[in-house]
Amino acid sequence: MWLGPATLLILTMVVWPVIEMIRTSLTRVSSTGQSQGFAGVRNYTDLFAEGDLPGVLLRTLVWVVGVVTVTLVLSLGLAGLLNSRFPGRRLVRWALIVPWASSVLMTALIWRWMLNNFYGVVNRLLMDLGVLDAPVNWLAKPGLALAAMMGVAVFVSLPFTSFVLLAGLQSIPAEVYEAARVDGAGPVRGYLGITLPLLRPSLVVAAIINIINVFNSFPIIWAMTRGGPGFATDTTTTYLYKLAFDNQSVGESAAMAVVNFGLILAVVLVYLRVVRRQEDTA
Amino acid sequence: MKRHLACLAGGLSLALALTGCGKGSSSDSGGSDGRTIRFVAAKYDDDTQAYWTALIKDFESANPGYRVNLEVVDWEQMDSKVKTYVQTKQEPDILNYNKFSDFARDGLVHKAQDVVSPKVLADFLPLFRQKAQYEGTQYGLPFISSARMFFYNKDIFAKAGIARPPSTWAEVEADAKKIKQAGYIGLGLPLGPEEAQAEFQIWAMNNGGGWTDASGTWAIDQQANVDTLTYLRKLTKDKVTQPNPETTNRKDVFNQFAQGRIGMLNGAVFMRKGFIDPVDAKLNYGVAPLPSKDGSTHKTLGVQDYLVAFKKGDGSNKAAVKKFLDFFYQKENAAEFVSTEGFLSVTKSAGEVLSSDSRDAAYYKPFVDALSDAEFAPTDDPAWAAVDGAVKQRIGTAVAGGDPAKVLDEIQKTAQKGD
Amino acid sequence: MKLRTALLTAVGWLVALAFLAPYAEMLLTALKPTPELMKSPPSYLPSRWEWSNFTHIWSLTDPRVADALVFSLYVAGAATLLALAVGLPAAYYTARHSFRGRGAFLLLVLVTQMFAPTALLVGIYREMVSLDLTDTAEGLILVNAAFNLPFCVWILNAYFASIPRELEEAAWLDGTGRFGALTRVVLPLAMPGVVTALVYTFIAAWNEYVVALTITSSSNRMTLTRAIPGFVTSYHEQWQYLFATSLVSIVPVVVLFVFVERHLVSGLTAGGVRG
Numbered sequence: 007m008w009l010g011p012a013t014l015l016i017l018t019m020v021v022w023p024v025i026e027m028i029r030t031s032l033t034r035v036s037s038t039g040q041s042q043g044f045a046g047v048r049n050y051t052d053l054f055a056e057g058d059l060p061g062v063l064l065r066t067l068v069w070v071v072g073v074v075t076v077t078l079v080l081s082l083g084l085a086g087l088l089n090s091r092f093p094g095r096r097l098v099r100w101a102l103i104v105p106w107a108s109s110v111l112m113t114a115l116i117w118r119w120m121l122n123n124f125y126g127v128v129n130r131l132l133m134d135l136g137v138l139d140a141p142v143n144w145l146a147k148p149g150l151a152l153a154a155m156m157g158v159a160v161f162v163s164l165p166f167t168s169f170v171l172l173a174g175l176q177s178i179p180a181e182v183y184e185a186a187r188v189d190g191a192g193p194v195r196g197y198l199g200i201t202l203p204l205l206r207p208s209l210v211v212a213a214i215i216n217i218i219n220v221f222n223s224f225p226i227i228w229a230m231t232r233g234g235p236g237f238a239t240d241t242t243t244t245y246l247y248k249l250a251f252d253n254q255s256v257g258e259s260a261a262m263a264v265v266n267f268g269l270i271l272a273v274v275l276v277y278l279r280v281v282r283r284q285e286d287t288a
Numbered sequence: 289m290k291r292h293l294a295c296l297a298g299g300l301s302l303a304l305a306l307t308g309c310g311k312g313s314s315s316d317s318g319g320s321d322g323r324t325i326r327f328v329a330a331k332y333d334d335d336t337q338a339y340w341t342a343l344i345k346d347f348e349s350a351n352p353g354y355r356v357n358l359e360v361v362d363w364e365q366m367d368s369k370v371k372t373y374v375q376t377k378q379e380p381d382i383l384n385y386n387k388f389s390d391f392a393r394d395g396l397v398h399k400a401q402d403v404v405s406p407k408v409l410a411d412f413l414p415l416f417r418q419k420a421q422y423e424g425t426q427y428g429l430p431f432i433s434s435a436r437m438f439f440y441n442k443d444i445f446a447k448a449g450i451a452r453p454p455s456t457w458a459e460v461e462a463d464a465k466k467i468k469q470a471g472y473i474g475l476g477l478p479l480g481p482e483e484a485q486a487e488f489q490i491w492a493m494n495n496g497g498g499w500t501d502a503s504g505t506w507a508i509d510q511q512a513n514v515d516t517l518t519y520l521r522k523l524t525k526d527k528v529t530q531p532n533p534e535t536t537n538r539k540d541v542f543n544q545f546a547q548g549r550i551g552m553l554n555g556a557v558f559m560r561k562g563f564i565d566p567v568d569a570k571l572n573y574g575v576a577p578l579p580s581k582d583g584s585t586h587k588t589l590g591v592q593d594y595l596v597a598f599k600k601g602d603g604s605n606k607a608a609v610k611k612f613l614d615f616f617y618q619k620e621n622a623a624e625f626v627s628t629e630g631f632l633s634v635t636k637s638a639g640e641v642l643s644s645d646s647r648d649a650a651y652y653k654p655f656v657d658a659l660s661d662a663e664f665a666p667t668d669d670p671a672w673a674a675v676d677g678a679v680k681q682r683i684g685t686a687v688a689g690g691d692p693a694k695v696l697d698e699i700q701k702t703a704q705k706g707d
Numbered sequence: 708m709k710l711r712t713a714l715l716t717a718v719g720w721l722v723a724l725a726f727l728a729p730y731a732e733m734l735l736t737a738l739k740p741t742p743e744l745m746k747s748p749p750s751y752l753p754s755r756w757e758w759s760n761f762t763h764i765w766s767l768t769d770p771r772v773a774d775a776l777v778f779s780l781y782v783a784g785a786a787t788l789l790a791l792a793v794g795l796p797a798a799y800y801t802a803r804h805s806f807r808g809r810g811a812f813l814l815l816v817l818v819t820q821m822f823a824p825t826a827l828l829v830g831i832y833r834e835m836v837s838l839d840l841t842d843t844a845e846g847l848i849l850v851n852a853a854f855n856l857p858f859c860v861w862i863l864n865a866y867f868a869s870i871p872r873e874l875e876e877a878a879w880l881d882g883t884g885r886f887g888a889l890t891r892v893v894l895p896l897a898m899p900g901v902v903t904a905l906v907y908t909f910i911a912a913w914n915e916y917v918v919a920l921t922i923t924s925s926s927n928r929m930t931l932t933r934a935i936p937g938f939v940t941s942y943h944e945q946w947q948y949l950f951a952t953s954l955v956s957i958v959p960v961v962v963l964f965v966f967v968e969r970h971l972v973s974g975l976t977a978g979g980v981r982g
Contacts, residue, residue: 008800009812011793012856019853020819023830030829035375036394057698084722092715094723100965101723104730107960109914109932112953116733119946123531124544124747127732133748141748146532165726173975215820215858222823225916234481235534236685243825251368252677253702256375256829263826270821328924333943337769337926359924360769363941372921375829376836482941539941543745562942567742629942 024267031260049257053265056258058237058245065152066221066241070273073156074216077163078209084164085171106165114229117158121145121230148238151231155239158226163219167212174208175201210281214274221270242266322604324355325381325612328369330593331360332629333562339628347615354608379598381605382612384431388596390670392422396598400426403597403610408617411635416592419664428594429613430634432626435655435662436490436589438579439555441548442572444472448551453576456583457495457519460552464528467551474528476541476553477520479684483538485665485676488683490554490589492516493663494580499675499703500666506703508675509696517683517692524687534684539563546571554578556591557655561630575654588655590662592634632656671703678702730957737761737951744946760947764955770926770934772952779931779956782844782919783912786851790859790908791901793852798863799893803872820857824850824918835922842923847930850922851912859904862974866900867893902967903974913960931956 034045053059088099105113120128123143132138145151178201186196202209224243227233233240233248240248246266250259329340337360344356359380361369366385373379379396391397400420401409412420412430420428440453445463448470454460464474478487492498497512523529530536530550542559544550546567555575564571577586595616597609616622619637626633626642632655633639639656643649666672678699686695736744737760739753764772801809824831831850832841840846870893878888894901916932923929931952938949964971 008796012797012860013812013815015789015793015849015853015856016815016819018834019831019849020822020827022834023827024822026830026833027827036390041375087715087719087722090715092712092719094716094719096968098719098723099968100961101726103964103968104957104961105726107910107964108730108957109916109953111914111916111932112733112935112957113729115936115953116729116736116950119736119950120729120732124540124547124549125745125749127749127751130748130751141531143531143535146535161726161729169971170975173972176972218821218823222825224823224825231535232481234681234684235532235688236682236690238685243823246826247828248677248681250829251371252681254371254674254677256371260829266826267822271818274821331769331937331940333940334767334769334945341768357925360926361924362937364936365920368921369924372829372832376833376841378836378841539944543944544747547745547747549747558942563944567745 027260027263030257031264033257033260035256045257049255049261050265052255053249053258053261058240062237062240062242062245065239066243066269069152069156069159069241070217070221073159073163073220074213076156076160077167077216077220078213080160081164081167081171081212082205084168085175088168088172089175102165102168104165105162106169109225110162110223111225111229113162114158114226117154117161118145118230121154145231146235148235151239155226155230158230159220159223162226163216167216170212170215171205171208174205177208178204214277217273217277218270221273242269323353323608324357325605325608326357326359327382327384327612328359328361328373328380329384330366330386331362332558332631335628336360339625343616343621347612350615351611354611356612379600381598381600381609383596383598384593385596386591386593387667387673388420388428388594389422389668390673391596391598392425392427393670397427398597398599398606398609400429402606404429404613404617405610408614408635411617411637413634413636413639415590415659415662416634419592419668420594422668422670428596429617431593431595432629432631433590433592433634433659434557434631435591435659436486436554436556436578437654437658438552438576439545439559440552440574440576441472441545441550442574443548444470444551448472453552453574454579455577455586456579457581459583460579461523461526461528464523464551465526468528473530473544473550474552475523476536476545476550477523477529477533477687478536478538478541478553479520479533479687480535480537480540481680481684483680484683485679486589486591487538487554488516488679489663489665490578491520493587493589494578494585495519496581498663506671506675506700508703509693509700513696514692517686517696521687521692532688534688543567545573557632557652558630560651575651577658588658588662590659590664592664592667632659671705674705675699675703730954733950733954737947737954739947741945741947757947760951761955764948764951767948770929770937772931772934772955774927775929775931775934776955778844778928779913782847782851782930783909785844785848786855786912787905787908789848789852790856791905794856794859794863794904795901798860799867799889801860802864802867816857816860819854820861822854824854824915828917828921831918832921840922842925842928844928846922847915847919850918851915852908855908855911858907862904862907863897863900866897866974870896899970899974901974902970906964906967906971909963910960913956 031049032045034042034048036042084102088095088102120126121144123129123141123146128144129138129141133141142150144154182200182204183196186200191199222243224247227239227241227244231239233244237245237248242262243266246259246262249262250256329336331337340358340360344358347356348354370383370385374396388397416430416433417426420426420430438453444467448463448466450463450466454463460475467474478484489498492513495512495516497510497516499506499508501507501510520533524533530541530544541550541553542555542563545553545555546564548568548571564573578588580586595613597613617635619635619641622635623633623638623641626638632652633642642652643656665676682695682699686692735752738756738758740755740757743750743754801812835841835846840849874896875888875893878892879885883891914932915930919930919933923933935949935952935956938945938952
């Protein structure tokens with residue numbers, strides 16, 4: 007009875023669409039979206055025949071691993087900073103909240119605006135500082151654009167992650183540090199030997215939530231490059247959208263969505279297993 | 289345990305009550321009385337919604353008992369919206385869109401003759417009417433049109449020492465270099481996803497190329513198209529265009545032209561209203577025919593958008609749809625939309641209204657004249673939707689890293705798959 | 708020690724600056740007059756401070772910013788309440804009882820967390836059609852509540868688990884009854900967790916874009932996220948209004964956040980430790 011409403015909500019709003027999607031991936035769908043009967047695995051074979059797919063998969067891997075790793079490392083630093091006492095700490099915490107409170111879409115749009123080749127303030131600033139001689143078209147070259155978008159993805163992931171880690175830091179009792187100091191542990195050894203291991207549960211949670219969010223992230227790439235030029239900055243999430251709405255192959259897109267889910271499930275399970283194994287050996 | 293249940297039930301009903309009260313004012317869409325229709329209009333700019341709201345009000349007061357439920361959808365969201373509507377059988381009664389042929393192929397839409405009076409049907413300019421047919425029958429109702437001309441900044445031309453707008457590709461290249469030396473962007477070349485298909489077609493058809501061969505079969509990989517891309521690639525490599533045409537959208541170059549940073553580009557009729565006037569109404573620019581390879585003929589690219597009427601179950605919506613469409617196509621109403629949005633008319637009567645009383649007639653005249661022998665995108669081919677998507681994604685890469693022949697080959701494959 | 712504090716302060720303020728800079732640029736852009744927006748190279752500050760941009764957005768008919776604000780508030784608020792209403796009992800029960808199916812339930816929650824609505828758009832839309840919920844606030848509320856439920860359950864579950872059972876039992880003995888113990892002892896103690904779940908869900912629903920885009924279409928049921936990109940179309944671009952409206956939508960949430968920031972950290976503490 008206690009679980010009923012929650013289960014019902016999840017079953018109707020999440021599981022139903024999933025089943026609907028799996029069904030679509032096995033259906034032939036015309037360009038107007040009319041269903042034309044059972045397709046077998048044709049949508050899947052079509053998908054795997056796409057020349058752009060390997061690049062998209064590889065990029066998704068770089069995107070997820072890169073963004074999550076950088077986010078976690080920077081957040082550790084930020085959490086440490088926010089946990090120390092200094093004047094204005096509260097204001098700094100509030101500033102950190104702003105990107106979290108803003109819609110990712112709007113944050114992506116302002117970054118696109120600032121990085122614009124013609125009227126972007128980033129180019130102006132870097133040229134005034136003497137770093138650049140001529141404007142750089144940040145979002146036009148695939149490598150540069152991907153790096154810029156990963157930067158934005160890190161930017162929007164930092165607040166939540168930092169707060170989770172900050173919460174973790176605050177749950178470590180002060181006595182633990184006292185004991186360490188008595189034992190003569192220096193600050194570095196104290197951090198590596200005590201703080202990090204105790205922070206581990208928070209790190210695991212932050213990592214999993216970030217992996218899921220970053221993997222599924224759509225608005226950043228969509229607003230900034232639309233996955234272009236060509237498919238050169240697409241990840242699986244934007245690619246499946248483009249398959250449906252630009253290439254007009256809804257069935258193939260549904261197949262991509264199924265593959266996408268398989269991937270994220272695999273990533274999270276592998277991650278959890280690794281974490282658990284380490285726990286067992288530790 | 290009972291008490292928990294009560295508490296839970298209380299909480300749930302609270303939540304449901306909260307969610308329930310949102311429905312209140314919502315109007316019922318798709319009435320079954322055959323007098324209520326749903327119209328999905330595309331948003332051209334901020335004035336679109338106001339125009340339709342006023343028109344519908346007039347229509348409803350002139351036809352008591354009839355209702356039109358309006359939805360205005362951004363162009364950028366239109367494709368996905370339309371697809372979800374069709375896929376889930378939630379089509380509006382009337383849709384304002386830029387494609388119609390795959391609806392016609394799948395038997396989803398009414399024939400034109402069934403939803404407008406013969407008078408309206410005869411009022412469409414033959415050129416547009418012909419482009420609204422699928423397998424010999426007219427399904428699309430021409431709505432607005434736009435034409436492309438070559439825009440050039442006269443002040444920049446004077447500074448670069450160029451006397452008249454270029455007519456051949458060689459002149460375009462030479463002038464672009466001069467403009468670059470004068471410190472501006474020579475040629476605005478938008479091959480980013482927004483409208484790459486139009487930009488490509490403009491250059492290709494003025495080189496004797498295009499989407500199909502003489503017999504009407506897809507010939508995207510033909511030599512003339514490869515040459516076109518090779519030429520554009522050279523302009524890009526010589527840096528006489530704006531940087532990275534493959535990711536530059538049309539509106540980016542229109543904006544920079546309005547800012548006086550670009551010497552010349554293929555412009556569209558609505559550029560004055562949407563881009564130039566808001567920024568600098570005094571910009572000193574001229575409008576010329578689109579340059580061609582050898583300078584002998586100058587074709588323009590025509591674009592038209594349509595209205596289509598979807599079939600609904602028993603066909604009970606037909607009478608109301610017809611009433612509304614006939615109302616819209618009255619010459620004053622149609623003319624007002626065209627002039628509000630800065631487009632060109634698709635009907636004779638509205639065209640006459642516009643050219644007789646508009647002080648803007650001088651600006652629009654070259655576009656109207658050019659339309660008489662315009663070429664269009666093959667929107668009447670059901671495979672066009674897929675080709676259009678593929679071109680938007682891929683064509684730009686041919687002037688950057690990719691190989692023109694290979695890029696065109698990929699798109700040709702998409703076209704053949706769609707047939 | 709003084710040096711360390713000075714260093715920390717400097718770094719802290721730099722970090723704050725870095726996080727605020729894009730939104731400062733948003734504000735500056737929103738205050739520029741039209742002809743200046745696309746100037747190349749750009750100016751840092753507006754030549755004329757066009758404060759009227761902020762008043763003008765309220766008078767536009769398409770989109771109607773005020774209506775969108777109210778609608779967004781309603782959808783996000785109701786989705787948050789719904790998620791909490793179904794999430795609280797589920798979290799409490801799984802934290803207090805071990806029962807057959809508990810593992811299955813938690814697995815279901817975890818798997819749900821892995822789905823993003825973006826990947827399920829077509830399925831969601833088809834379902835909304837079957838339920839006759841397209842273009843309704845209810846549809847949006849249900850979807851938003853469902854996709855944020857996992858986080859609520861997870862954080863609340865951890866929080867309830869951290870409250871000693873003895874406290875609750877002591878309250879029973881005092882004669883408050885089970886329900887009384889729940890409302891008078893457990894819930895107040897769990898408040899930071901509730902606040903965290905509430906804020907998280909509200910923000911996610913407030914900022915949700917793709918589902919709103921897909922399942923609602925009429926202009927009187929337009930969320931702010933759906934309204935905002937409409938300022939920039941292929942035929943007309945009004946970045947100043949886009950950013951002005953963005954700021955209008957960001958400010959209330961930041962204020963809400965600032966009020967509950969303290970709770971947030973302790974709410975996440977339990978989640979982090981137990982998760």
